[in-house]
Amino acid sequence: MKVAVIGAGVHGACSARALALAGHEVHVYEQFDVGHSRGSSHGTSRIIRRAYADPYYAELMGEVFPLWEEFEQQLGEPLLHRCGLLIFGQSTDEWFRNARTSLTSTSTPFEAMGPIDVARRFGGFHLEPDEEALFEEGAGFLKAERVIRGALEVAKENGAKVLEGVLAQPADDGVIEGTQYDALVVCAGAWIRQFVPLPAEVRFQHFAYFTLSGGLPPMAWVEAKEDHFYGFPDYGRGAKVGLHRYGPEVDPSQGPFQPNPEVIREIGEVARFRLGANPTPRESFTCLYTVLPGEEFAVGALPMKVPAFFASACSGHGFKFGVWIGRLMRDLVEGKTTLEQHPRFTKLTQGNTGVSS
Numbered sequence: 001m002k003v004a005v006i007g008a009g010v011h012g013a014c015s016a017r018a019l020a021l022a023g024h025e026v027h028v029y030e031q032f033d034v035g036h037s038r039g040s041s042h043g044t045s046r047i048i049r050r051a052y053a054d055p056y057y058a059e060l061m062g063e064v065f066p067l068w069e070e071f072e073q074q075l076g077e078p079l080l081h082r083c084g085l086l087i088f089g090q091s092t093d094e095w096f097r098n099a100r101t102s103l104t105s106t107s108t109p110f111e112a113m114g115p116i117d118v119a120r121r122f123g124g125f126h127l128e129p130d131e132e133a134l135f136e137e138g139a140g141f142l143k144a145e146r147v148i149r150g151a152l153e154v155a156k157e158n159g160a161k162v163l164e165g166v167l168a169q170p171a172d173d174g175v176i177e178g179t180q181y182d183a184l185v186v187c188a189g190a191w192i193r194q195f196v197p198l199p200a201e202v203r204f205q206h207f208a209y210f211t212l213s214g215g216l217p218p219m220a221w222v223e224a225k226e227d228h229f230y231g232f233p234d235y236g237r238g239a240k241v242g243l244h245r246y247g248p249e250v251d252p253s254q255g256p257f258q259p260n261p262e263v264i265r266e267i268g269e270v271a272r273f274r275l276g277a278n279p280t281p282r283e284s285f286t287c288l289y290t291v292l293p294g295e296e297f298a299v300g301a302l303p304m305k306v307p308a309f310f311a312s313a314c315s316g317h318g319f320k321f322g323v324w325i326g327r328l329m330r331d332l333v334e335g336k337t338t339l340e341q342h343p344r345f346t347k348l349t350q351g352n353t354g355v356s357s
Contacts, residue, residue, distance in 0.1 A: 001025070001182040003333060006168045008034050009041035010144070010319050011311050012187035013151035014326025019185070020158035022330055027161050029168035029176065034152060035145055038255045039189045040288050042145070043207070045232045045240060046319040047220050049085050049139035050108040051099040056344060057317070058102035060324070067323040068142070075150045078143075083233060085139035086122065088131050089224030096224035100134060111135040123216040126274050141220050141232055144319060151326070174306035183333045184308040190252035190288045192312045198298055198348060200312060203289040204250050206263045207242030208281035210271040221274070229270045238282045241271045244316055252288055259284045290314035292348055297321075299328065299342060300349035307333060
């Protein structure tokens with residue numbers, strides 16, 4: 001089949017890879033350039049973990065890790081760095097309790113630690129006296145920029161074309177820019193509401209890179225709270241620290257957006273307190289979260305005359321599922337699976353796209 005993929009973020013790139021490897025003729029439409037900083041998929045890294053507050057996603061990660069390993073072998077280079085993940089918070093925090101439960105229920109090895117254990121093991125990383133930690137050794141981070149470009153490289157090696165700077169506006173019969181397609185896949189990120197009326201909010205986020213005064217072991221870390229800070233080891237640009245807190249709702253077409261100095265100062269103070277870093281960042285950036293109710297993912301069909309499917313697997317935690325979403329899009333196009341088989345991801349589309357589950 002001739003398949004159009006709209007959007008070259010992580011889910012569009014991984015969908016293109018999966019479809020091209022299956023022998024389809026794939027055209028990828030990206031309204032900006034590949035790797036642009038106006039959306040959600042840019043930057044150097046994303047955390048990948050089994051620890052989850054939601055048991056559904058914890059179980060799903062059992063399928064996801066092997067898919068990343070398969071992608072790495074195909075590309076011939078590491079994409080997933082298993083540096084370990086330190087999860088910490090107060091034992092009374094629901095997120096922390098649920099993370100521990102998810103690791104136990106999935107038989108994922110982890111180590112429970114206290115503040116002194118953490119300081120000794122991780123070069124002075126600072127916890128409050130009443131905080132506890134879990135160390136998931138098999139977790140780590142994905143090389144985000146390389147994931148996207150690598151997926152598109154594989155797709156192009158298998159005949160795909162990537163069309164940058166083209167705003168795709170498909171007709172009901174599957175025609176884009178005068179080309180007839182047999183099927184469409186839409187992974188438009190923050191622009192998904194231009195294609196389907198999802199209850200999505202596009203939220204402004206921040207992250208920055210900092211200089212460390214001393215060496216820390218190369219682990220990732222995350223606070224086990226609803227609004228939380230998280231970080232990555234220094235692998236060239238500085239130690240990355242971000243804030244998972246929904247900023248103001250924005251129109252993505254008005255970007256790119258400049259960092260809020262107050263938020264960057266707040267992130268800098270956390271970098272100083274937790275890491276002993278210089279609180280003035282080397283660089284600071286923004287990104288967008290496309291947030292659905294309950295931080296869920298949404299997958300559905302578009303009311304077109306050709307098979308057309310969309311994925312909005314974002315909500316601030318979707319990057320790690322890129323290869324899984326790509327496989328799902330391929331299987332939907334090929335009819336190997338149906339939307340009814342994925343009710344968790346179709347419940348938000350009820351009454352919007354004609355999808356039932």
